[in-house]
Amino acid sequence: MQFVDEFKAGRLWGMLTSIDLFDCNPQKIRSEKEIKKYVIELCKLIDMKRYGETFTVRFGEEERVKGYSMMQLIETSNISGHFAERTNSAYIDIFSCKYYDPVKAEQFSKKFFGAKRIESYFTVRRMPWAKEQKRMEMPNPRDWFFETLEFDRGVSLSVKGKQIYSKKSPFQNIEVYKTKAFGKMLVLDGAIQLTEKDEFAYQEMLAHPALFTHPKPERVLVIGGGDGGILREIAKHSDVKEIDLCEIDEGVVLASKKFLPFTAIGFKDKRVNVFYEDGFKFLKGRKNHYDVIIVDSTDPVGPGKTLFSSNFFNLIFDSLKESGIMVNQSEGIFFRMKFIAETAKKMKKIFPHYWYYYTMVPTYPSGTIGFGFASKKYSPFKVKNKKINGKLKYYNKKIHNAAFVLPEFAEKML
């Protein structure tokens, strides 16, 4: 345990473990006697010398927090607890300038109060001269957004910023942040969707490869993409006559129009028609209609999940004209290679041609994200020379070709 060394080296003043216990045994948290017993046993277990008696008091100003509060001074600081009877939860803090094993304390507390679920937070209190202990620094949860999508995997990207919008739509949680490094940021169900500073790398590389490959992409459909960024890129092509957007969640469009004008500008183009519908239902009514279909979906969880199924790819195939091209968001090679290979297999069964290509987006997990390119006729390696309206920051003819070149380990799996 590294903190022992920190104490020995004189860099730590103390440590605070905050333990939240949920679904406790109702009898235990309602009993003054049990609470006092808990304190005595805990102090024995983690070797803390009690100073004076355990102080308990019943609170009840608010129904929400009604129940016992406990405080115990110990020779090396204090232990406090609050027992919320309405919800059968307990909130305990163990602050000591003497080292103890927080895991032991957590486990004992959970067991004693018969809690079904525990959450705990750990704070180290440093000595003034411990400044240089860089690895002790951590983002302050008040100022930072944590991408929790890769938590299970053990990777997290944090971005400094304040939440400026939050709404639960019938489909997902929609949040907007104002960040220090990346400007405005759109978050759906806890996953970063785009940021002002690096969205161009995603939007340009999802939209342009198909549009520069197809010699005459007159009718284009976007599925998803409620932020408008893909519309913005398509609108730069003057050979496009009709741009349909099928987005299941109007909430994303409303939030984008209010907070993300840099992508929502895409909705202003006169060729754009917006449909708030389920992609499956929408496609069934449009056979043999589109030259290019762009699937700008979230990750394959929540509302985005079905957009990676064979059923969906079949519908896309039928909605495309005989020389049609489909591109879709297809995850990154470092974290999801197995999923990419599985999805590729499904697409290859339906489309005569399939390729995977990718772009770099710093705020996506691993910094890389890829796309599927499925085609009925055209190969992406014959890029057409077309003039477009508006400037590009990522895409160019050379990058178009380079994006299809994969590192050896990824190439082998596709």
Add this chain to the structure above:
Amino acid sequence: MQFVDEFKAGRLWGMLTSIDLFDCNPQKIRSEKEIKKYVIELCKLIDMKRYGETFTVRFGEEERVKGYSMMQLIETSNISGHFAERTNSAYIDIFSCKYYDPVKAEQFSKKFFGAKRIESYFTVRRMPWAKEQKRMEMPNPRDWFFETLEFDRGVSLSVKGKQIYSKKSPFQNIEVYKTKAFGKMLVLDGAIQLTEKDEFAYQEMLAHPALFTHPKPERVLVIGGGDGGILREIAKHSDVKEIDLCEIDEGVVLASKKFLPFTAIGFKDKRVNVFYEDGFKFLKGRKNHYDVIIVDSTDPVGPGKTLFSSNFFNLIFDSLKESGIMVNQSEGIFFRMKFIAETAKKMKKIFPHYWYYYTMVPTYPSGTIGFGFASKKYSPFKVKNKKINGKLKYYNKKIHNAAFVLPEFAEKML
């Protein structure tokens, strides 16, 4: 303030602000009267109803923590404080299930005790049903490593893992972690250098482009690279006769040999000679000697800083034979484009040919890192057909060429 809404929505049970004050006014923290006054004023300021008197007691079991402790029950939980006299610091916790402004509380506390420096941590205590509030989740600092190198910029990558080694060498802090997602991880001065899972993407792309470009790279020098990974890649080339490594910090080599056998295996090749020297001094003694020089440096801070200077590039130029090639670690395009352009300018003044190329490494800031390719004669676009010993996971002939193709915004700046 987003927490007000959280309280209103009934998702929060309470909030805990832990305030550490350093360099306090010595009189104030030694006065029971002042401490009691502080509690009364603080409670007024943040609108908390005190419950009973402020309890104070002098502790002194250990010299390190000697001083007053204070506890105050409030109607909505408690406030506690510990005043460490030897270091003139104070550690205060404000826990309340009623909302208050933590910034106000922090500022008042700092001012009251005349502290010169403040650090504070914030913990939200949630209701059992607040589970879905994903953005409240945060990495537990006991289990996660935080890359603090991009903190100022407002970006942080966290990796779940335990520290298994830590040593301060004369040059830098050397740490090794065992991580959940990436296996073993080497950290120098708080910056992730390599992880077991993705180091191949860096090592292969730094080593092979130069070695496959040079028709006969007999003498190769590595500057830096104490982990051995670059040596491992060079050793795969049978046309190489002599591999010198100049590493300033023996500590890195020792730690790698002990914990990172997958890279340290590079030291076992018989052609390898290791010199623990400063790169500048080493180069001065070796004029017109090497075919390829690979600079595997840390970021341009700490010991890596001088390795991006014109003086250093001049020495490299002189140490290379007339057809020599130099490659060096040159940062990523998303976060350091300005620095890359400045470094490129320096290198172009000295070498007749210069190109920038890149690779993808999930654990580096932005997920991308690039290299400078400076050459006296050979162009990197004529890759030689060579057989090597050992397999490659990232590099292949196509990726070699694609790696030199830059997104539009980066190309424009070089």
